[in-house]
Amino acid sequence: MFRKNKEIVAMLLAGGQGSRLHVLTKNTAKPAIPFGGKYRIIDFTLSNCINSGIDTVGVLTQYQPLELNSYIGSGVPWDLNRLNGGVSILPPYVKADSGEWYRGTANAVYQNIRFIEKYNPEYVLILSGDHIYKMDYSKMADFHRKSDAACTIAALPVPIEEASRFGIMNTDEDGRIYEFEEKPKHPKCNNASMGVYIFTWSKLRRYLEEDEQDKNSRNDFGGDIIPKMIAAGEKMMAYRFDGYWKDVGTIESFWEANMDLLNPGISLNLSDPDWKIYSRFKANVPQYIGRHADIIESMVTENCNINGSLWYSVLFSGVTVEEGASLNSCVVMSNTKIGKNVNIKYAIIADDVVIEDGAVIGDLPENCRESGDWGIAVIGTGAVVKAGQVVRPRQMIEPYSGR
């Protein structure tokens, strides 16, 4: 489409540090973290955009952007290399009279008002680059258009005991939001915000500019912009989403989301031809499964050489598993080498790791009931786990250690 004006421009927030992912985000931004064998977290939102017919996406980067920048490139894998629109990487930059880091999510969008104005959009879609889900934003936009709202927020029912981790929306029966509480101690309902917002651009622009003048504001969508709009009596709607959605901001949730891919009962179908998840795929050699391999309920991708046992594990490209090694409930990222008779349970092994023969990593939760000290073990990028070394559950090995 060669129209200069775009009805919707998506702004994808990808600058967060993701500090709760610890060693996994030491050298890369959270959205660039590998996920599900051959994807990265940001592929889900980028693919959702193009599958929803949104071809203009600004990616706001700040923390450790190098890997993310080169990964997105000109956007070819997501069909986002367009003459008009497409994907643009938007780092903070110096202006004539000022120049500063992005202070908050709203400030990041504020600093890119000129980018948005170039396309003269009706609506702006605000997204996070760290969620795993498949969603048709065009349906949400239809809802927003029909309800003539200033802002529509995607809402997901969550278990009430987890509700205090989210932004919670209290709505009337028509779905109109009368109260938005960011991580409330005592949530009144379980309507959680997914961090997906559609704003009518003329309204949002005004609130962004006003918020910028407010010296006490943290310039955050959930904490500042949305409460201010509600207080001013703007029409704010909740849009109910029923599919699979996961914030992969912690080690546990990242591990769980990977395991969810092995669960046929979960509706995140990666192989749906009508809603593909695109990624910067490489021309790797197909995987080779050796004579001593034993693989069940697992996901394995190209360039792997498997000669050990895999149970409930997700392997990325180029992983080697030698004879006698056994993996149970593991996520193993690209080009990691797992030696003979290695035993790994409930662990995340980052890329380019070497696990030497006979090492033992992690344990089953049921074996740790007495100590109560169970958790996913994590081995950082490029680390070497020496022959026979034992890595306890919940232990984290720093990137490039042991070399």
Added chain:
Amino acid sequence: MSNFAGIIFSDMYDGDTNVLAKIRALASVPFCGRFRMVDFMLSSLVNAGVDNVAVITKRNYASLEDHLGRGSYWDLNHRNSGLRLLSPFYKTANNNEVFLARGKLDALRSVKPHIEGMREEYVVLCNGNVIANIDFDCVLDQHIYSGADITAVCAQTGRIGENDLVVSMDGDRITGLTYGAGDPSDSAVSLGVYVMKRTLLLDIIRRADEGDYYSFEKYALIKNTEKLNITGFMHGRFAGIVHTVRDYYDVSMQMLDRSVRDQLFRPDFPIMTRVMDTVPVLYSYNADVENSIIADGCRIDGVVRNSIIFRNVVIETGAVVENSIILQNSVIEGDSMIDHVILDKNVKVTSGKTLRGAPEYPYVLEKGTVI
């Protein structure tokens, strides 16, 4: 800019004995789970910095065209030069009748304007049915320093069929070339890769026009071993040549050998191919896989042994696949058994069927068959 231009022949003009190449160019026959045969020569050229490559088609080249596109997967979509697909038709000099090329020399005659327009000093001719990762940097160096008129890349492939050209050598110089004769264990065959000056190639084409010669090997090489200095370059790593279905089966099965894969798929000299959006392989509770190559997008719920499974194949629970090659999008339903079978794309074996070929005669099911 490289001083070498590449030309790859998509077909071999030797009687079309390969049923897999009936519906597609031989060079676009799928190979090793996700590749097409043309990828090997194309990637070898690109890895040596060659950035002007033409692929001469014969007929049925839709699948080849689809695969190659504008060459972006081989980093050949340049503003200038890059990848070109050349049409297969050959026009006689005196009248305007159009023929299909009868041999590689005919094909070269038909693309003479392309060769005349090249700015490179040397030309590399390659066959699209060769499975090898050739170090062209060394080949080209040897060609220049040896002063040879033609450098032919040769290898011991361990198998000699009637279409294989066996070389006799005196030192580095090739003194004779014979089809199909020789002891496979110690004879080298030509891989159909010939390096020469562009001016020499144009000269060969001009003479072929005069005499209406159409076979490159017969006219330009076999007849000229005395007149031209034809030097051999021994490719020391794995090489396979696919003419027949039997060749295809045997060379494919060699991919199950780790040392063969290591010689072919070298991290610094990658074999590039068209990239599709396929998901990782999902193995279910009933999967049982041994000594097999499995491409992405497959769902494996059954038994797979000593086989090569292409993309997006489904092997259902209770199915047993042994010693077979299954091309993409095929489905093996539950409780069926296949052994020594080659399934072309989109084949469906419904439940409870048993299909069995023999090692010497793999049974082939054509594209789209439902059985």
